[in-house]
Amino acid sequence: MPPGDIPLAGAPAHRAPSAGELDVRVLGPLSVHHGGAEVTPTAQKPCTVLALLLLNHTRVVPVPALIDELWQDVPPKSARAALQIYVSHLRKALTTTTGLSLAEVSADVLQTVHNGYRLVVAPGRFDLETYHRLHRRGHTAMTTGDHRAAAQHFRAALDLWRGPAVADVRPGTRIRAEVAALEQSRLTTRDYRVELDLRLGAHRELLSELAVLTLRDRLHENLHAQYVIALYRSGHRIRALEAFHRLRHNMLAEFGLEPSPRLKELHQAVLTLDPVLDRVEVVPLPRLPVVDLPEFPALAGSF
Known part of the structure; x- marks a missing residue:
């Protein structure tokens, strides 16, 4: 394994730091x-x-x-x-x-x-540098259609997080902006990783994680859509409907808003046992122009 690299699904391999390595x-x-x-x-x-x-x-x-x-x-x-x-x-x-x-x-x-x-920090000993490196690898694998490798890289990248970036530092405008950009990157990486796991058939393995994430992020429509699909594919149709209604209740209570039309289409598909749920996309994955993946028009696209 090249110096500074880490296993696909693990944490960085530790070695004693030499002089100057932090x-x-x-x-x-x-x-x-x-x-x-x-x-x-x-x-x-x-x-x-x-x-x-x-x-x-x-x-x-x-x-x-x-x-x-x-x-x-x-x-x-x-x-x-x-x-x-x-x-x-x-x-x-x-x-x-x-x-x-x-x-x-x-x-x-x-x-x-x-x-x-x-x-300047030595590569491989800085979690932010490692995160960006893994994110790039995952994105490259995703755009070329290697969903399993992409999911592994994204999972390893997300495992580096221990909470909000520089959580114990009092931020000014510049640190606040950098932290906001990193948080958005983390959320996007998580969306992609869950979507990849769904496409790899890991819906049952996702249930516990998505149950926690949807409780923490009560208004995130993509996340709830992924949870509804994971529940439905795991044979929990009633729980899938409950997850949709819980999101709808929270959105109405806090903002007076209904879920998006696409999420309502997903709810209707669960009610009617629509086979599109076996292959529907929640978060479209970026891909190179030469890669020709099928589209599913009923629910394809982002919620």
Whole structure:
């Protein structure tokens, strides 16, 4: 297995970190370790600097962007000097824990680039980098029709999440935007992975997971549609109808809205035992133009 790669359905293979290699996690509470040594700062502002640099991994974050994140619209006159102190403290912590010299940390890990900073983490030891790598592999497999490999890659990517990204960091506008983009990516990946599992015939295996997810996300129509289909294909027709009516009740109670026409079509198909339910799509999968997959017009498309 190439260095930094991970098994399709598992977590990264662990090895002892060499000098300078950090174990970094942002898909949940922020965590930076080297071996057993903690690098994550306890003070809020250095933690904010670290979080924004990690969320922009390998990209330069300009000094004005960091100052704006730390103080929003009212930075003090000493903001630039204070930022330099926070970066200095981070570099010293990295020097202490990694065994690298301060010059090596400044050159190779927490770099000054023009009017900004860039943080570089070794591939394979950073959950966000691993997540993006697995997501790309899953998307490639999905577009070429390899549904089983795509589902495995997406499942491994989702297993990296331990909660909301940088959940313990007080966000400003930039961290909030990065976290929102990551959360949308996670939800889309989950939608695709459930859809792939349904197409692979794993409807029974999905029931427990979907029961929990639909309780947590009470208004997500795609998720409820997938649950209705999984229940129906598993022989639980009454429960499938109950799942639809629970969603309808929640939507009416909170927003005065009816479910989408497509979800109502799904409900009608359950009532009439329509065979389209054995092959219906909830979330259309992207595919390359050369791949010719059949369409099912009655319910094809996104709810």
